Amino acid sequence: MRSTLGLSCNWTALLYFAAVLVCLLQPAASVKEHDFKKCHQSGFCKRNRAYADDAASQSSTWSSPYQVISDSPSFKDGQLHAMILKTINANSDTARFPVTVSFLKSGAARVTVDEERRQKKDIKLRHNSPVRKERYNEAENWVIVGGLDLDKEAQVAFWDKSQVNIKYGPDSKLEAVVKFSPFEVDFRRDGATHIKLNDRGLLNMEHWRPKVEKEKVEGRETQEGEGDNGEDDNGEDESTWWDETFGGNTDSKPRGPESVALDISFVGYDHVYGIPEHTGPMSLRQTRGGEGSYEEPYRMYNSDVFEYVLDSPMTLYGSIPFMQAHRKDSSVGVFWLNAAETWVDIVKGKDSVNPLSLGLGGKTSTHTHWISESGILDAFVLMGPTPRDLTKTYGELTGYTAMPQEFAIGYHQCRWNYISDDDVRDVDRKMDKFKIPYDVIWLDIEYTDDRKYFTWEQHSFPDPIGTGKQLESHGRKLVVIIDPHIKKIDGYSVSKEMTSQDLAVHNKDDEIYEGWCWPGSSNWIDCFNPKASEWWKTLYKYDSFKGTMENTFLWNDMNEPSVFNGPETTMPKDNIHHGHWEHRDIHNLNRLTFHNATFEALVTRKKGELRRPFVLTRSFYAGSQRLGAMWTGDNQASWDHLAASIPMILNQGISGYPFAGADVGGFFGNPEKDLMARWYQAGAFYPFFRGHAHIDSRRREPYLLGEPYTGILTAALRLRYSLLPSWYTAFFHANRDGSPIVRPMFWTHPTEEGGFAIENQMFVGSTGLLVKPIVEQDKESTDIWIPDDEVYYDYSTYQVQNTHKGKHLTVKAAIDQIPLLMRGGHIFPRRDIPRRSSAMMRFDDYTLVVAVSKGGAAEGELYADDGDTFNHEKGQYIYRKLTLAGNKLSSTDADGRDIKLTEAGSWLKAMREVYVDRVIIVGAPAAWNQKQVQIESEERTWSVKVEYHAAKKGRAAFAVVGRVGARIGEDWSIKLA
Numbered sequence: 001m002r003s004t005l006g007l008s009c010n011w012t013a014l015l016y017f018a019a020v021l022v023c024l025l026q027p028a029a030s031v032k033e034h035d036f037k038k039c040h041q042s043g044f045c046k047r048n049r050a051y052a053d054d055a056a057s058q059s060s061t062w063s064s065p066y067q068v069i070s071d072s073p074s075f076k077d078g079q080l081h082a083m084i085l086k087t088i089n090a091n092s093d094t095a096r097f098p099v100t101v102s103f104l105k106s107g108a109a110r111v112t113v114d115e116e117r118r119q120k121k122d123i124k125l126r127h128n129s130p131v132r133k134e135r136y137n138e139a140e141n142w143v144i145v146g147g148l149d150l151d152k153e154a155q156v157a158f159w160d161k162s163q164v165n166i167k168y169g170p171d172s173k174l175e176a177v178v179k180f181s182p183f184e185v186d187f188r189r190d191g192a193t194h195i196k197l198n199d200r201g202l203l204n205m206e207h208w209r210p211k212v213e214k215e216k217v218e219g220r221e222t223q224e225g226e227g228d229n230g231e232d233d234n235g236e237d238e239s240t241w242w243d244e245t246f247g248g249n250t251d252s253k254p255r256g257p258e259s260v261a262l263d264i265s266f267v268g269y270d271h272v273y274g275i276p277e278h279t280g281p282m283s284l285r286q287t288r289g290g291e292g293s294y295e296e297p298y299r300m301y302n303s304d305v306f307e308y309v310l311d312s313p314m315t316l317y318g319s320i321p322f323m324q325a326h327r328k329d330s331s332v333g334v335f336w337l338n339a340a341e342t343w344v345d346i347v348k349g350k351d352s353v354n355p356l357s358l359g360l361g362g363k364t365s366t367h368t369h370w371i372s373e374s375g376i377l378d379a380f381v382l383m384g385p386t387p388r389d390l391t392k393t394y395g396e397l398t399g400y401t402a403m404p405q406e407f408a409i410g411y412h413q414c415r416w417n418y419i420s421d422d423d424v425r426d427v428d429r430k431m432d433k434f435k436i437p438y439d440v441i442w443l444d445i446e447y448t449d450d451r452k453y454f455t456w457e458q459h460s461f462p463d464p465i466g467t468g469k470q471l472e473s474h475g476r477k478l479v480v481i482i483d484p485h486i487k488k489i490d491g492y493s494v495s496k497e498m499t500s501q502d503l504a505v506h507n508k509d510d511e512i513y514e515g516w517c518w519p520g521s522s523n524w525i526d527c528f529n530p531k532a533s534e535w536w537k538t539l540y541k542y543d544s545f546k547g548t549m550e551n552t553f554l555w556n557d558m559n560e561p562s563v564f565n566g567p568e569t570t571m572p573k574d575n576i577h578h579g580h581w582e583h584r585d586i587h588n589l590n591r592l593t594f595h596n597a598t599f600e601a602l603v604t605r606k607k608g609e610l611r612r613p614f615v616l617t618r619s620f621y622a623g624s625q626r627l628g629a630m631w632t633g634d635n636q637a638s639w640d641h642l643a644a645s646i647p648m649i650l651n652q653g654i655s656g657y658p659f660a661g662a663d664v665g666g667f668f669g670n671p672e673k674d675l676m677a678r679w680y681q682a683g684a685f686y687p688f689f690r691g692h693a694h695i696d697s698r699r700r701e702p703y704l705l706g707e708p709y710t711g712i713l714t715a716a717l718r719l720r721y722s723l724l725p726s727w728y729t730a731f732f733h734a735n736r737d738g739s740p741i742v743r744p745m746f747w748t749h750p751t752e753e754g755g756f757a758i759e760n761q762m763f764v765g766s767t768g769l770l771v772k773p774i775v776e777q778d779k780e781s782t783d784i785w786i787p788d789d790e791v792y793y794d795y796s797t798y799q800v801q802n803t804h805k806g807k808h809l810t811v812k813a814a815i816d817q818i819p820l821l822m823r824g825g826h827i828f829p830r831r832d833i834p835r836r837s838s839a840m841m842r843f844d845d846y847t848l849v850v851a852v853s854k855g856g857a858a859e860g861e862l863y864a865d866d867g868d869t870f871n872h873e874k875g876q877y878i879y880r881k882l883t884l885a886g887n888k889l890s891s892t893d894a895d896g897r898d899i900k901l902t903e904a905g906s907w908l909k910a911m912r913e914v915y916v917d918r919v920i921i922v923g924a925p926a927a928w929n930q931k932q933v934q935i936e937s938e939e940r941t942w943s944v945k946v947e948y949h950a951a952k953k954g955r956a957a958f959a960v961v962g963r964v965g966a967r968i969g970e971d972w973s974i975k976l977a
């Protein structure tokens, strides 16, 4: 599109005008897509795809040139070491690649392959480059926080000249078969193969080689996506080995070609999920053409994609290279720990019917091809067998979601920009006037003095502390934005300190890199440098960042990093980071290091003030879940974008980063009122719930819409606030074992095939609340897929749904209704007094809702802590298990603890005065139709009132017990009959 326009420009003014018009009429999306590389424009991706095509075209004769030297393997203490030899050419030249297969106690296995010559630094760099000679091998230092203990019980089960079999994992149920010639690893569970590495022979570690200077072929111009040479002596396509141009930017490659690629097959698996962030379906599409398939591989290269397109494998702001495969009775996964630009091709195909294939013949398998630009090969293989096991093991490795500040799961009111102290205070007052609950108001970049972070625009924000105090009076918070680009200007102390101490990213010539972002000319902090992170901390101290106080929290944006004049709107790959690693090696990790520095800065803001940080990030990598929330960036105020947000958020959840949301209302554009209504109803079910809008969009705070819309938005917000105890409990589960906060059907019902591709309805934690937000215009009903034969009740009317497993249940949903069901068998907590903010609800009593199962039972949980400090790590929390069995409803400590009052800190002590107010039992049998019931707690017994409502016209019978008056933190029981 660009070059066409360029050509036209040179012709006549008329043509130019026509071309501009064409551009304007094109959906913005198609223009933007061309600003980003396709696989054929990315040298290493193109080469590896061609390699795969070559292999496929010679399928019967193709043999991978990688072989394990048969006497090289050794096995000890859960680790297999060996040497792989790659045959480079017909002269039998070879390159050596040490491989290690580690068997971990968690049941995961890890395969790493490095390049011997580069380990030994026995290579020459071009252009006198100062970068490191080794392949990048430090991703694990940032990403992996545990789970690496070796399974020393792992044992050799078989070993000969052609392969070695290792049994490992719980009860030695798992087995890795390492074949030598060619190198291949099969992972088996209970004797059946689930994952194969290199079975299609696409392993490709581009070994180091010196550049052989050749004369340029006369008359041949270098093309976009090409460097300066054509083919090498082995007939390989050398055109992008030594440098590569895209969008007018040339990437010098001091180490030449160095990609790492591998095919990974999921044997007998039809569905694969994960590898966010993309806008396509949750169950990933095939990528090599054909009906319903993409033409391009999924790309992971964190980028600021302006006006991103939907249903596309193109890259977005963040990436998590974790993929899980799922079928009726099994889940397995692969985590590809590589921080460089990565592409993943997916093809699915029927397995050949082979009597020896252990019953898998004729099933569909998914074949994936992972292609990264540089670094070592480092792949973790997770053998499930359930989705829950996968998220748990992945979390053991990369960390679990941090327990959030409790306010962070309330509602956030944002726009680019609230323009002054007065504006912020006015919005705050109006939210109160209209009785709309909210917790946080946000300041985008315009609060700063000329986009110099850590400063305030004095005329508009003369008194941020006064503003902060007004907010604090209702327990509310202020979030301010700080980006990683620092304005390059004289007299700005932050810039001076950063550059004079050499804490910024360098360019390829090892000088401080300069690029363009919001402030104009800028430099970028390099958080790979521990000194930079230490310095970053000093900037956030209250006496340094004046105008901030205890209720100020942070937003890190533009951290892909976004560089307006950089290649693909980011940093040149040949930039240099601390430790002399190229930006190429660490691009996708970059964000995590910056997020981490801000997180640490908030922890150390003030001596003795140990509070949980809240930092929102746009860009992310595996491990970012430990540091705060993410959102899906600059979406649009359209129904399509509303719809796309649900699978995107679900995908984040199953990929270990569940604290996710999308801009409610849509960032670009002006949503019509119905869209606003539906978006708030959906947003009330995002783990991160924030309204946000572009600077050019009209104001749209909920009270501006007018009735009935303001009322509809307020009702959605109130629903969120009443359910905060359930949301907080769901966060607790994510924190303990990695369970998604909102859960897709395949995760909760892994044996129900009908649900594997469903991506527009979700369960909230373990509450049994099943929601399907309306995401289409003028839609007043929807079909909810029912995953089991349990009873389902309508959330508001208690209507019993006439349904069964696999059925699509039609639910009415006028514009003021949210399709929300309660699954029988669950108990969930609420706080029903409407208040202004979550802080004001902190010590409110609880309502417990019991949805009685078909079998007359129910179970649930409540987790609570002070929502602010780290005292929960020292046992200062309440965690109740709620059980309905027979005629008895009871609450016991879910961790089996007996908390002594003497051990209680101030929050736990205050919670002594927090009680169970009402218990609402939906589906209560007629036997419970009585006037009073008995409560037993703390060695006392007392009676309380019951209102029993018999079943009527399809509505379930229900009983309201209360006021119960038992302390929430104590054991209690209610005898219902």
Ligand code: NOJ
Pocket: 415, 416, 444, 445, 481, 557, 558, 618, 633, 634, 667, 692, 693, 694
């Ligand atoms: C880009 C972010 O995605 C958006 O949310 C923000 O408003 C602008 N940057 C301005 O800071």
